[in-house]
Amino acid sequence: MYIHHTYELLEPTQELTLYKQKLASLCKINLRRANKFNLLAVYGALSCLQNKNFSSNIGIYLATEYGPVESMVSVLEQVSKKDGIIMPFDFLGINTNASFYIAQALKAEGKHMMLTAHNQSFEKALQLAYFDLMHEEVDDVLVGYVDTSLSFIEEKHRPITKEVCFDKSCWIYANQNPANALAKIERIETFESLNKAEEHYHATLTPTSFWEQLQSLKEKETSLHVKSDERGKCMVITLVKPHL
């Protein structure tokens, strides 16, 4: 699986209007009523594929840990009131339509999936995309990780991790064509514990950022992206510099 394009947005909390403006500069699709999660997702995906050719049989895999939280809180507020009336766009906003908006913006009629795996959402989505690509279910894959900042939620109600106050929309585009690729994903492996992974690799493994590992291929031939959850379940993604 060869990575051809990437896009990484990692910003401290920004207003929804900023992403609306950014998106308007990229495309003309109407996302006037869209929530921040959907805007971030579409903006990131389109930025990754801007002015690039891709197959109409592209698979879109959107990973998220928390989903559209702002819409969820808004809907919870509405249902907690006596009449419980929900505004249609708020309801649609919690129903995971971000990958549809991306597909619609790209006019892509292959598959689109929205996926979560506690603390390994991006890695598991990448594994699914890898599986589809290797078995020729799709011709290209667009795999992204999107989460909006949770800074609007009182600290005591937020998950306890340091990254929750960032807006994130990070994407890769890949296929089976090695020509001009940035990197090759050689293997995606899962282990029931970090110890088992270390035994397998005969090395000490430390958790990493996928994007930093991708960058590190500028200086080395191979790099390992390691992600484990709090119970130790571990995924290791082997990235190598492509040789033509």
Add this chain to the structure above:
Amino acid sequence: MSSKKAYITGASLWCNLGKTPNEITRTVHSLNAQNYETFLQEHFAQKPYYHLLESFESEEKKLYACIDYVVHEAIQKAGLNEEEQAELAIFIGSTAMGISLNEESYTRYSLSKEGKAFEHIGYGYLGTYLETLTHSQHKALLFSTACTSSVNALAYASRMIEQGVISKALVLGIELFNQTTFNGFSSLMLLSQSKMYRPFDEKSDGIILGEACSALLLESKPRTKEDFYYKGSKNICDIYSETTSNPSGEPIFKTMDGALKAAHLDLKAIDLIKAHATGSENNNTSEANALTLLFEKYATHPPVTALKPFIGHTLGASGCNEIALMLLCAKEGFLPHTLGFEKGTKEASFTPMQEPFTCEDIPLTILFNFVAFGGNTTSLILARE
């Protein structure tokens, strides 16, 4: 083509009809055109919703009671020992996931300003719960593709077993009552006002939601000669609209046709089509048109049935739930008929099956069709020898 097959060796369902296979299949078999309306009137005494018959102390207890029950049942039916359970790769499909827990905690917090406003942010915890429950060495993956969530989960689990990536899988579909979904569908004006579920019927006037939870256990080898196995599937994106399918039916037709191609089958090999059949105005048109295109292409016309009149529309869990319901009935020697149909819409070129299909000890091939918000459209074919 893979030499391995993915067999469904355990299936369980907890729905409005009960939680044991005997309760569920007996009721399905007993319902007909004469008693359907009375059944619905009695069941909908509180509200037009296919609800579980049991009551629970809290939403949290309900969620975990449902998961525990269906998972244990499926594992027990397959007869998995602890070592085999550890091999289970876990796939979950749902629309609402655990939003009912957040509704409960948020309302409590709004009133008292004490405790937690949210039970959880994000739904990964459901996967972690299942990993612990089954002692699985794998990491659970949750699918959120609206009404195709659990059928997509099943398709991936099956294909990964076929390709030897995993050896066993547990697929969970769960959709429990929550005010958000109920009120949300109401505000979209998609719910039936007549309180009669009538897919493809000219008097059909919308969706009736339901709650149910099911588990399907998949393995690379069958446990009994009656075990169904995965033949093929297709998923595509209909980019026509976020909330409606292309009324021409073309994308749904392509999906069903794609599943046939993936399974290397002609439509003549299909014994039954389980339509998505939500009863919405758009689905009554788009899916009926898609079926007509399929029948014209293959010049044949297998029976069509709809299961939502029995258990309601269980959204993201409908894939797993309706497949579990079909397999439980097949084990009892019949396939369910369609309730609530009298005269078809102008697009329906077919009459859905009016009587149960007797199928004791015969090979079967069934095409299951599902259509979701966000254009996510999936068809999946299962067979037994």
